[in-house]
Amino acid sequence: MKRVLVVDDAAFMRMAIKEMLNKNGFEVVGEAENGYTAVRRFKELKPDVVTIDITMPEMTGIEALKLIKEFDPGAVAVMVSAMGQESMVREAIAAGAKSFIVKPFKEEHMIQILNKVLL
């Protein structure tokens, strides 16, 4: 089972993503509500893939992504973005995010993306 770290400042979003993933044979091994915790949890858990919300307090998803990539260049990250954040998503991809998804997203899209990036 693929191990996933879910990063989002909204507990609701974490719950929503977690439920989608659990239903589809992923194992959510951890959650983080800001960039700092995300980096720390990533180092502890070494998940197969991490989903990262872009806008978060304390440290944004992009900064966290960069630190995660610095720690493990092979890290697989999928950004979770809201509409209207094109430039930030672009920055994230340039910084090494494998892909992204735009809120509100459908379950099948989320699963498809995770399956693809984990190929």
Add this chain to the structure above:
Amino acid sequence: MKYSNEPMLDMFIFETTQLIEQLETAILSSEKSNCYTQAAINEIFRIMHTIKGCSAMMLLDDISSLAHAIEDLFYFLREEKPQNVDCCTLSDLVLEGVDFVKVEMEKIKNGDAADGKAYSLIDNIKAFLAVLKHSNTSGAPADTKEHNSEKWHKNCVSREAAPPSAAINFFKAVIFFEEGCEMENIRAFEVVHNLKGIADEVYHIPENITDNSKSSEIIQREGFKLYITTHYPYEQLYELLMRTVLLKKLELTEAESRDDIPALSQAAHEMCARVSEDGSPGKGGNGQREADYAEAQHVSIHNSIISVNVNKLDRLMDRIGEMVIAEAMVVQNPDLKGMQMDNFQKAAWQLNKIVGEIQDMVMSIRMVPLADTFNKMHRIVRDMCRKLDKEVELEITGEETEVDKNIIEHISDPLMHLIRNSIDHGIEPPEERKAAGKPHSGRIALEARNAGSDVLIIVKDDGRGLNRERILTKARENDLLLKPEDDMSDREIFSLIFLAGFSTKDGVSEYSGRGVGLDVVTKNIEKVGGSVQVDSVMGRGTSITMKIPLTLAIIDGMNIQVGSARYTIPIISIMQSFRPAENDIITDPDGNEMVMLRGCCYPVLRLHEHFNVRTEITEFTKGIFIMVESEHKVLCIFADELLGQQQVVIKALPAYIRSSGKTRGLAGCTLLGDGSISLIVDIAGLAGLSEPG
């Protein structure tokens, strides 16, 4: 709704409500300081962003678009830092948004459809933003990125790649993405980015995929077209492109030579632009980041908090209550009577200790600080001051005082009522205050503090105070006087304002005095076993004190016996118990019995008479008196005997008993250690009954 699933919905409601409260606080404090600080703008932006995302997931489009509009507004404020912002209108707009979301959340909570429409509000926000943008254009056009007129955008993705050789292959690819995947242009950017290291040259249509959202439409309609030169074979490139996420269709065709693809031949000599130069601004200093990280370590301490459904806590509390009873049933089991059991006693004592600790812990889990409830009042003060053209400062102290979650829910409404009442009726308009030599703006102090097993919540204003005569007149008109006026203390007279059907204000303003009187306050507070008390000095102000128990579920009780029935009296209301001498009993001409103790006379209430229980013991000298106090009224209850002190779990009386209407003087019931039922005596109710007249 997308997630009818309970925990998800609960979480959404919980989190959104919390965010909305944070938002409100941020706006109000910004408004108070007359400007929106950068930090506040950031916070509001982020809150709206989160609400937007979450409500979009819940398919609550109106909330989501409203949040989006406010987010855009604060994005502009954050990025452009415009100078002349009309903070007042800004606050009004955002607060209106806050209210909209609140109403919708309430609907969702009650299981109704969130069908509010936010169009006009969104339009207002957009209009405000437009005006702001117009009056703050700095001259420099924002769009300087209209750079090239070239038809083909070319990315030389890999400078290190081998120079074009005989082995090079030319491909044309058309990619269609899944419908509704959003940001197609960035998806395309992702594809180009992934070709890095594989393709030598990449050309694509539409050319501008970085900051042109129009290209999204083109990609949706016509697909994303790529022309690629690479030394990788078809299969490998195909496989790579097939990995594109949310791919709906891929057409990959190989061309014989460069000339077959017009784009390649046309653009052959153009400059290369490296993909990696797009985006990714310089990184911050490493030292700074480490410092941030250290800071985060301590930030994360308060992250270890989970939110739990209150219903679960209620059930847990209920189970704990059962456990307390079960423990008593075991330890005080009649089968054990008279047995010598040292080890059992030891074990029983240990059990007792642990049960007590668990109970304390569960109680403390249920305790919530009053801060949130108190802070809500800022908004009420603000809105009312604006409408009534008064100036009032709200001062809050003791907001860290904790109260049981269930009780807090009953406090909010009464508090709101009292504050509204204070501003509407208590605080004078500025001119009147000036004339009376008071400071220009009124003051309302909201205070909470612990007093034994109660919490006192005090609302105190420095307004005009209550008018004793007017209250009396009004009470006479409405036939609310139960006692001769001369016998009434000031406090009793002031308390009349809490009676149903009492209102001294003839005009009805928007806030208070719309028919619903202050009796709502007493009703709510009494529901949780509390009481309300008024003090007032004419011209100086009014102070209203609400006394509220810390918790509801478990009390220390004294079990008493009357005939074959058992009753429990809350220990906190017991002052003492005693056996009177015969000549201490006095009977007044009306036949009311009283008992004299240390020179004071107290009314007597025979419990067996009150509850109509048959008992052998009707002579005062054979039974026992329990002196109880409630709201400064003292009463001596006459019972057969004391059975002992015990913690009891209060259970509501079953509905079939309540509906019989014979529950006056009873607060509930409980189970005793031996499995029998004991009725909990409502001292406040009895004290009220015992009043003469």
